[in-house]
Amino acid sequence: MAAVVDRDGFRVRKASLRDADDIWGIVREEGWRPNNLQLIRAYMEIAKDGWWVAEKDGKIIGCVMVYSFNETHTFLGYLIVKPEHRGKGIARALKAEADTLAADRAIVLVANEAITPMYLKWGYKKSMRSGVGKYVVTIKNIPVAEAAEFKYEIKDYSEVDWKAILDYDTTFHVIPRERVLRIWFRIEHSQTKVLLLDGKIAGYGTIMPANDGFAVSPLYGDTPEACLVLLKRLVAPLPPASPVYLTIPDSSQAGQTLLAANVDTAKQTVYGYVLETGNSPPLPKWSNAMSLISVSFCFL
The missing domain is CATH 3.40.630.30 (Gcn5-related N-acetyltransferase (GNAT))
Structure with a gap:
C-alpha cells in the first residue's frame, strides 16, 4: 500500500x-x-x-x-x-x-526564474553551468551548408548497435542511464535518429508530438554542425509552420545559432537555472547539447 x-x-x-x-x-x-x-x-x-x-x-x-x-x-x-x-x-x-x-544523495534540478528564490531559501545553490531556456520555434531556417549534410548518415536508433548508443550517451551524461533511454525511445509516436560520421555515432536526437506541436528532446551532437544537420532531418517531415519545442542551454552554440537564424519566430517561454544541493553529476559535453532530455524543466 x-x-x-x-x-x-x-x-x-x-x-x-x-x-x-x-x-x-x-x-x-x-x-x-x-x-x-x-x-x-x-x-x-x-x-x-x-x-x-x-x-x-x-x-x-x-x-x-x-x-x-x-x-x-x-x-x-x-x-x-x-x-x-x-x-x-x-x-x-x-x-x-x-x-x-x-x-x-545530492539533488539537482532546473528551476525557472520565478521559483528559484524558493529553492535558494530551501538551501539549494546555483550550479556553475549556464542557464537554460525553453523555446518554441517555428523553424524556417537551419543554417547548415548543403555539403555538410552529405558527410553524415542518419539511421533509426533500432538500426544502430544499442551498446554504441549507450556508450555515446555517457560521453554527455557520465552516469549510465540505459533504463531511462529504453523507456524514452519507445514513447508513443516518438522517433529517435542517430547521426553517423564515418560509421561512428556523432549525435542522436528524439522528436515527438507534444501539446500543439513537437518536442525535440534531447538532441546531442559532437559539433554544432552535427546538431544542426540532425535537427534538419528530424523536423523535415513536420507539417509547415509546426511549433517546435527545445530546451537549450545558453552555452549551446548550435542552439544559439538556430535561435539567431529564426529570431522572428522563436519565443522563449521559460528561463531557469541548474540548482543543486551538492555537486551536479559530470556533464562533459554540456555545451554540445542542443536540446536537453528535459521537458519537465526539472529533469536532465
Missing part, C-alpha cells in the same frame, strides 16, 4: 500509474510545455517509486517527482501545487517526501 502522510487539511501519498491522468491535468493547467499524457506516463515509469501527490477531499492538488540515477545523485521535477492551494505548506510537504527519498 502506498505510504500516506496526513497534514493539516490534506494528505501526501505515493503516486501510481493510476494517477497519471490527474497529474497530467495539473501539468496542463499549469501551462507547462511541451508535455502530454504519454510523457507523464513515461516519467512515471522511469521514476516508478519516486512520485508523490498531495490530496484534499479526494482530489489531487499537487505532485512531485524524484529519480535517483545512482547512490550519489537524484533529480527532482514536477513540483507543482494548484494555484488555489498555494501558501499552505503543500509544496514544502511534497519536498519533504522528496528529500526523504533522496536520502544522502
Whole structure:
C-alpha cells in the first residue's frame, strides 16, 4: 500500500500509474510545455517509486517527482501545487517526501526564474553551468551548408548497435542511464535518429508530438554542425509552420545559432537555472547539447 502522510487539511501519498491522468491535468493547467499524457506516463515509469501527490477531499492538488540515477545523485521535477492551494505548506510537504527519498544523495534540478528564490531559501545553490531556456520555434531556417549534410548518415536508433548508443550517451551524461533511454525511445509516436560520421555515432536526437506541436528532446551532437544537420532531418517531415519545442542551454552554440537564424519566430517561454544541493553529476559535453532530455524543466 502506498505510504500516506496526513497534514493539516490534506494528505501526501505515493503516486501510481493510476494517477497519471490527474497529474497530467495539473501539468496542463499549469501551462507547462511541451508535455502530454504519454510523457507523464513515461516519467512515471522511469521514476516508478519516486512520485508523490498531495490530496484534499479526494482530489489531487499537487505532485512531485524524484529519480535517483545512482547512490550519489537524484533529480527532482514536477513540483507543482494548484494555484488555489498555494501558501499552505503543500509544496514544502511534497519536498519533504522528496528529500526523504533522496536520502544522502545530492539533488539537482532546473528551476525557472520565478521559483528559484524558493529553492535558494530551501538551501539549494546555483550550479556553475549556464542557464537554460525553453523555446518554441517555428523553424524556417537551419543554417547548415548543403555539403555538410552529405558527410553524415542518419539511421533509426533500432538500426544502430544499442551498446554504441549507450556508450555515446555517457560521453554527455557520465552516469549510465540505459533504463531511462529504453523507456524514452519507445514513447508513443516518438522517433529517435542517430547521426553517423564515418560509421561512428556523432549525435542522436528524439522528436515527438507534444501539446500543439513537437518536442525535440534531447538532441546531442559532437559539433554544432552535427546538431544542426540532425535537427534538419528530424523536423523535415513536420507539417509547415509546426511549433517546435527545445530546451537549450545558453552555452549551446548550435542552439544559439538556430535561435539567431529564426529570431522572428522563436519565443522563449521559460528561463531557469541548474540548482543543486551538492555537486551536479559530470556533464562533459554540456555545451554540445542542443536540446536537453528535459521537458519537465526539472529533469536532465
